[in-house]
Amino acid sequence: MNVTHGLQILVALVVMSLLWFGLDGRQALRLLAEADPRWLAAATLALTAQTVLSALRWRITARQLGQTIPMTRAVGEYYLAQVVNQSLPGGVMGDAGRAVRARHEAGLKRAGAAVAIERMAGQVTLFLVLALGALAVTLHPDGLALPAWVMGLIGLLLVAALGMVLAIAGAGRLSRRADAAARDLRAALRATLLTRDALPRQIALNLAITAANLTAFAFCARATGTVLSPTETAVLVPLILLTMILPVTVSGWGLREGAAAGLFPLVGATAQAGFAASLAFGLVFLASTLPGLLVLLIQRRRDAAPIANPSSIAQADP
Template identity: 55%
Template sequence: MNRLPTLKRVLSVGQLLIAPILVVLVWRAVDGRAALRLIASADGGWLLAAVAALTVQTWLSAQRWRFTATRLGQVLPFRRAVGEYYLAQFLNQTLPGGMGGDASRAYRARQSGGLLTSSQAVIFERVAGQAMLVIAMVVGLGWVAITHHGAILPTWTLGLVAVTGAVAAVVCVALRLAPALPGRLGRAGANLHRALGQAFGGRHAVTAQLLLSIGTTACNLLAFAFCARATGTALAPSAVMALVPLILLAMLIPASVSGWGFREGAAAALFPLAGASASAGLAASVAFGLVFLASVLPGALILYGGRTPLPVGIPEGRGRL
């Protein structure tokens, strides 16, 4: 008897349950009623600004994916990239684990270059975005540590920076040494090393990847800051740089739906460092989650409205960058 499908169903149900359980726990740990009042009185203008920022973030992310795919030899028109990215984000926001949309994006783009190449393009694109978010966090923490402006951070943040740097160093060394491994591991390492060189090698590629990743990260940080402002908390730029990346990185924990619960817990814990209340952090995080879901609703139209983008590689203007 194959128990793997049953295990997957159990894990999925568990992830669906974890999100509301964590939100309720955070609600009870802080002043949930105060958070609800802040959400109910949220400023619509700032929420619309957050939607706009997340919309630009989606377009820039789609362009980053298109650029990476093109470097790896895929043909991916911009219109197709945007449509697939909206669909992937909608699935990531609504399915347990937060990665189903990316898997779907890689699978649906496999016609040009094969599944391995399309998977590499999706993975490299996501890693580039998360790496820039980590860089923003390190820069923000360093800024606060040097200037003591906006918020005084606890000593554990220095340990976080040290661990982040150590992990980054280990990954770089592993990628460098992987081609020298024997057998299949060495061949896989060499193929990965070559693909990374294609996607990120050269001045033009580095510049484009950096600018696109800076743009997507800035949009994410601004969107959360706008949601905080909408619910009554004006975060200083130093707090946005230092604290918001930590809150957003909590969404990467694949144990709930789109990071719900973990993000709220992180926001409630970190907002007091910026001179705000834990309930204000909860309100800002819930507002951000709802705004994010609203911003990716075009993906639902693609999924349920019968619109299927043209397969990758079908001439629609071969769109060179």
């Protein structure tokens, strides 16, 4: 563990401590202890569906780049990557390992591109849901009035996303190396996302994965006593979950809880309710990745298995 990782753990602990003492952590813990297990189980199922669908998205994306990944292997690798992402600072080490282990058929460059594009597609879909939700609330408030700072934050996020798109489009103007990298990236994006065969599958999968993720958080909120409408889920939950991509803490712990505590009062709930709902989501998400430990155990046993001596096999043959 380097200095950066140590600082990320420290930031997570500091933020969680500030939230605990500033928001009456005992009240949030009480809500968590009284959570309805049926809604928590429903959230676990939703996150399990998200993992399986995400593995399928990765498999389809990789196939467009010349990789063939069996579905059972894709699911196992995705579970393993989630365990690593949830356990280590940064939140991307598991995905990096997934790319390295899948490099044999098409090379590390294409394997890395498949993983990066697969994850990027999920974040883009989350941004789009957030934008559509904000537009719907603006045109038809339906009881949810967003303050100026929330609309400003949404606008800032969308501008940042647009800036990334423009940066990719114009990267070729910087240098020959940037031009080659930009052309490779654009070619990979077209092959994996924009072809006639890939586009319908990518749209359907990304919408289903995003819906499962948002629904899981809404179920955790319901378990801890807060009912979120579909519109509230589409607007507020993406803002909460997007904090998890910031490489400041371990898997978004602290940032996600702070965002939930700040946004839940907009729907008439308390900050403690937001804190409790986010804690429940984080714990359920962590529990839903436990099959990844089984994958890790199987891989370690397979690596530790003794390799038979060919000469001894030949002597044993009649």
